Amino acid sequence: MQLPRPNAEVIARKAAIVSRLRAVLPSAAVIDDPAETRAYECDGLSAYRCPPLAVLLPGTTAEVATALKICREERVPVVPRGSGTSLSGGALPTSDAVILGLGRMNRVLETDLANRFIRVEAGRTNLSVTGAVEGEGFFYAPDPSSQLACAIGGNIAMNSGGAHCLKYGVTTNNLLGVTLVTMAGEVVEIGGPWMEAGGLDLLGVICGSEGQLGVVTEAVLRVLPKPEGARPVLIGFNSNEVAGACVADIIRAGVLPVAIEFMDRPCIRACEEFAKAGYPDCEALLIIEVEGSPAEIDDQLARIGEIARRHDPVELRESRSEAESARIWLGRKSAFGAMGRINDYMCLDGTIPVSALPHVLKRIGEMSRGYGLDVANVFHAGDGNMHPLILFNANKPGDLEKCEALGADILRLCVEVGGCLSGEHGVGIEKRDLMVAQFTEEDMEAQMRVKDVFDPDWLLNPAKVFPLEASAARRGA
Amino acid sequence: MKVTTEQELSEWITSATSPLRILGGGTRPVGRGVAGEVLDVSGLRGVTLYEPQALTLVVRAGTPLAEVEALLAGEGQRLAFEPADWRGLLGMAGEPTVGGMVAANVSGPRRVQAGACRDALIGVRFVDGTGTVVKNGGRVMKNVTGYDLVKLMAGSWGTLGVITEVAFKLLPRPETAATLLCETLSPEVAVAAMADALGSPFEVTGAAHHRGTGRTLIRIEGFAPSVAYRAERLCARLARFGDWSHIGEGGAEWQAVRDVAAFHQMPGDVWCLAVKPSDAPGIAARAEAEDALFDWGGGRIWLRVAAGADLRARLGPVAGHATLIRAAAETRARIATFPPEAPPVAVLARALRDRFDPKHLLNPGLMG
Numbered sequence: 012m013q014l015p016r017p018n019a020e021v022i023a024r025k026a027a028i029v030s031r032l033r034a035v036l037p038s039a040a041v042i043d044d045p046a047e048t049r050a051y052e053c054d055g056l057s058a059y060r061c062p063p064l065a066v067l068l069p070g071t072t073a074e075v076a077t078a079l080k081i082c083r084e085e086r087v088p089v090v091p092r093g094s095g096t097s098l099s100g101g102a103l104p105t106s107d108a109v110i111l112g113l114g115r116m117n118r119v120l121e122t123d124l125a126n127r128f129i130r131v132e133a134g135r136t137n138l139s140v141t142g143a144v145e146g147e148g149f150f151y152a153p154d155p156s157s158q159l160a161c162a163i164g165g166n167i168a169m170n171s172g173g174a175h176c177l178k179y180g181v182t183t184n185n186l187l188g189v190t191l192v193t194m195a196g197e198v199v200e201i202g203g204p205w206m207e208a209g210g211l212d213l214l215g216v217i218c219g220s221e222g223q224l225g226v227v228t229e230a231v232l233r234v235l236p237k238p239e240g241a242r243p244v245l246i247g248f249n250s251n252e253v254a255g256a257c258v259a260d261i262i263r264a265g266v267l268p269v270a271i272e273f274m275d276r277p278c279i280r281a282c283e284e285f286a287k288a289g290y291p292d293c294e295a296l297l298i299i300e301v302e303g304s305p306a307e308i309d310d311q312l313a314r315i316g317e318i319a320r321r322h323d324p325v326e327l328r329e330s331r332s333e334a335e336s337a338r339i340w341l342g343r344k345s346a347f348g349a350m351g352r353i354n355d356y357m358c359l360d361g362t363i364p365v366s367a368l369p370h371v372l373k374r375i376g377e378m379s380r381g382y383g384l385d386v387a388n389v390f391h392a393g394d395g396n397m398h399p400l401i402l403f404n405a406n407k408p409g410d411l412e413k414c415e416a417l418g419a420d421i422l423r424l425c426v427e428v429g430g431c432l433s434g435e436h437g438v439g440i441e442k443r444d445l446m447v448a449q450f451t452e453e454d455m456e457a458q459m460r461v462k463d464v465f466d467p468d469w470l471l472n473p474a475k476v477f478p479l480e481a482s483a484a485r486r487g488a
Numbered sequence: 489m490k491v492t493t494e495q496e497l498s499e500w501i502t503s504a505t506s507p508l509r510i511l512g513g514g515t516r517p518v519g520r521g522v523a524g525e526v527l528d529v530s531g532l533r534g535v536t537l538y539e540p541q542a543l544t545l546v547v548r549a550g551t552p553l554a555e556v557e558a559l560l561a562g563e564g565q566r567l568a569f570e571p572a573d574w575r576g577l578l579g580m581a582g583e584p585t586v587g588g589m590v591a592a593n594v595s596g597p598r599r600v601q602a603g604a605c606r607d608a609l610i611g612v613r614f615v616d617g618t619g620t621v622v623k624n625g626g627r628v629m630k631n632v633t634g635y636d637l638v639k640l641m642a643g644s645w646g647t648l649g650v651i652t653e654v655a656f657k658l659l660p661r662p663e664t665a666a667t668l669l670c671e672t673l674s675p676e677v678a679v680a681a682m683a684d685a686l687g688s689p690f691e692v693t694g695a696a697h698h699r700g701t702g703r704t705l706i707r708i709e710g711f712a713p714s715v716a717y718r719a720e721r722l723c724a725r726l727a728r729f730g731d732w733s734h735i736g737e738g739g740a741e742w743q744a745v746r747d748v749a750a751f752h753q754m755p756g757d758v759w760c761l762a763v764k765p766s767d768a769p770g771i772a773a774r775a776e777a778e779d780a781l782f783d784w785g786g787g788r789i790w791l792r793v794a795a796g797a798d799l800r801a802r803l804g805p806v807a808g809h810a811t812l813i814r815a816a817a818e819t820r821a822r823i824a825t826f827p828p829e830a831p832p833v834a835v836l837a838r839a840l841r842d843r844f845d846p847k848h849l850l851n852p853g854l855m856g
């Protein structure tokens with residue numbers, strides 16, 4: 012992975028820059044001891060590491076603004092960071108950049124359930140947003156699997172989704188407003204606790220911009236009343252094609268489950284060995300969850316069961332109790348852990364039209380054999396967001412490179428069938444150089460114009476999203 | 489000038505040197521009138537792709553909305569955001585197009601539960617002010633590949649680019665609906681009742697109150713047994729606010745809310761406000777409005793106000809904003825249609841327009 016040449020002049024001035032920042036920020040908020048900054052050298056894509064110049068941990072929006080103003084004057088690149096769980100290297104530093112961590116800004120500022128919103132600081136973790144309202148029967152809908160750790164600011168930057176987004180949408184559909192600090196240190200309020208932000212939809216373009224347009228310090232989020240209950244059904248099939256056809260029929264029948272998760276044989280096997288969830292030995296497994304009162308759930312599961320039976324399932328297990336639901340979800344939820352135990356793995360995140368599912372799974376199987384690396388598939392079938400897990404051995408020379416090449420081929424396949432490179436993890440550095448597979452020069456130019464407007468010097472979160480050649484002129488490289 | 493292909497449109501814009509007034513169906517004449525040559529894009533028609541089993545539709549921007557809705561209805565699906573038809577409200581003829589709906593980000597009562605037009609929009613193609621064809625998003629529901637210009641184009645009223653094709657995430661049309669009606673509530677009590685309903689686990693898909701008739705409507709949709717159960721539970725839950733009757737699916741009632749039928753052929757200007765629901769009754773009272781329609785549980789207020797009044801000046805600062813939807817040309821020349829932006833936001837918006845439309849060709853001045 013190529014990173015832009017660090018600005019040697021900035022690195023040479025490190026001491027002066029740090030002391031300028033220390034003069035205006037609380038002393039605990041500026042870290043430059045290499046032993047301590049090492050904790051910030053990577054995110055969830057840990058194959059790539061680079062210690063930053065320094066780490067800033069501001070406690071208020073005003074401190075963020077002050078810090079950015081100084082960094083801009085000193086021409087220091089800034090990498091915003093939430094909890095560092097990005098899987099695309101979105102929070103990877105460069106050696107001339109400061110990390111701006113929002114971790115200390117984690118307060119709830121306002122809860123207003125009559126108007127169904129909550130205002131939080133951007134460093135607050137996803138799960139603790141729900142935690143702040145669940146006592147009153149509400150929840151925050153986007154639920155990435157990393158929700159215990161990841162921060163709302165990171166969710167906004169990556170437009171994160173979760174297992175339940177088939178019904179509730181992703182971050183952008185649940186975000187009402189942000190406080191954004193631009194690289195110039197200007198504090199901008201966009202949207203608020205009302206349903207239409209007004210004017211050009213700046214909120215829409217900030218969400219998913221991977222920390223490149225500004226630093227989000229506060230967010231107004233929509234919260235929803237919790238459903239009365241939820242229960243899954245587990246259905247096993249003897250082929251991926253049939254499982255795919257079953258998903259299509261369920262959607263056609265007008266049933267809108269809250270989640271439809273799909274696992275293929277390699278994934279089922281690994282999960283079963285790891286979690287002993289009692290999954291059947293079959294080619295493809297669906298876990299479909301519906302919500303409502305007990306009677307409503309029974310009714311929907313009956314409809315789903317009737318459709319599934321037309322496809323000759325090898326097993327159909329409706330959950331009748333909470334314990335049974337937990338067992339059905341157990342294997343799926345431990346999928347990544349299970350893989351991690353048997354192998355090193357790389358988790359991809361392309362999206363495909365659901366109609367292309369059987370074709371794509373077949374092609375992935377062929378590619379996997381071609382490269383001699385196993386691929387296990389687990390994904391959100393209702394919306395076509397795939398998470399192929401490529402298994403490799405990090406200690407074997409050449410294996411990581413082979414794995415990356417296979418990953419790139421799979422993502423190119425996603426684009427070829429009408430899908431995209433990333434459904435929820437973002438482009439980061441990981442998929443930066445693949446952008447040309449999906450976008451023309453003109454398409455990228457239009458996106459980069461937005462960056463020009465918010466961050467004319469291209470100092471925020473450098474080297475991410477756009478191929479380095481495409482952004483070279485703008486970065487003055 | 490009428491174009492029929494994206495290529496033709498691109499060539500036309502590339503060589504244009506003076507302002508263009510972009511016209512789809514011409515049914516939403518909102519904003520300051522644009523002095524410029526008409527660029528008619530209603531010829532960019534046709535469905536490019538419809539996959540019911542994937543809940544996906546891709547359609548060219550000039551396609552009549554009615555055609556799209558009929559196509560989807562034939563497959564038991566729909567655009568969930570319930571786009572309004574503004575012809576009656578604005579006294580227009582013509583045929584609303586999909587592109588116009590997207591450019592105006594038009595959503596109806598179901599927005600409160602299913603999201604806005606911009607939330608259902610998953611892909612877009614447009615020609616910017618330099619004549620360049622740009623695509624963004626795609627045809628899949630989850631996509632964070634590059635910046636989301638799809639949202640930026642929705643509600644940009646043609647000022648960043650001329651939309652040529654759009655892709656939507658669709659939803660199944662539910663088996664049935666039930667509407668609950670209460671005729672005795674004041675706006676204050678109605679908004680409290682609607683908040684209670686929207687805060688319940690029963691997935692209310694419409695909550696509106698019309699001050700003029702005192703009618704409050706609450707809608708639930710889904711499979712028949714579920715709708716029956718939810719209607720009963722809601723009636724019981726909301727009994728403390730008043731007596732609720734079950735008036736069937738309520739299709740006509742919701743269409744009237746969606747299209748603001750109460751204000752058709754009634755005198756005065758029409759404003760549309762986005763506010764915190766609990767603030768809505770107070771704001772409507774301060775507005776000295778002739779009539780008020782509270783949609784989205786009060787989150788959106790349609791106000792009919794004596795002609796020529798500057799509602800923003802009358803209200804002073806509010807948490808939210810007001811858009812002038814219908815007024816005489818003289819009023820629209822004097823009072824900004826779109827809510828004034830805070831200075832740093834205005835700077836960003838202007839800079840974006842300068843980048844996407846450097847020659848200031850596309851509906852210049854329409855959004856202020």
Ligand SMILES: Cc1cc2nc3c(=O)[nH]c(=O)nc-3n(C[C@H](O)[C@H](O)[C@H](O)COP(=O)(O)OP(=O)(O)OC[C@H]3O[C@@H](n4cnc5c(N)ncnc54)[C@H](O)[C@@H]3O)c2cc1C
Pocket residue numbers: 054055090091092093094095096097098100101102113133134154155156157160161162163164165166167168169170171172173174221222223225226227228347435436472
């Ligand atoms: C085990 C595991 C499971 C996961 N499951 C999911 C999943 O189900 N769905 C999903 O969508 N993702 C998932 N992820 C990916 C990741 O958790 C999300 O991308 C998450 O939103 C990142 O949040 P973070 O706070 O950790 O952000 P970071 O990793 O710190 O940063 C991510 C990006 O956000 C930017 N950023 C962070 N804070 C701000 C801010 N305040 N202002 C501006 N920019 C900011 C950073 O610069 C960076 O580009 C998973 C990750 C792991 C490790």
